Amino acid sequence: SSSRQALEQARVAIEELDDMKATVKQLEEENTELRRQARHAEKQQYSLGSQAEALQEELLAEGQGLREQIQAQAARMASLEVSGGTVAMVGGAGGCV
Secondary structure, eight states: OHHHHHHHHHHHHHHHHHHHHHHHHHHHHHHHHHHHHHHHHHHHHHHHHHHHHHHHHHHHHHHHHHHHHHHHHHHHHHHHHHHHHHHHHHHHOOOOO
């Protein structure tokens, strides 16, 4: 009877061990997948950071270009105002100069 109990306990212990092994294997597979996803997310983050930097540089260049255009336009308008009031009025009436 006690040997039968010992065998039953051993059988139950072996089943529990097998269950634990299966759980460990599943957790290892999930861990591997999560690591893969993390590496992929890191690459995406790096790529997005590079794109953001490039866009920022592009916007700064465009802004500088617009500033230069505005300054040139302001200089043209100032020179027109100095050269004669009538031309300045025509230019100020909505037409392009």
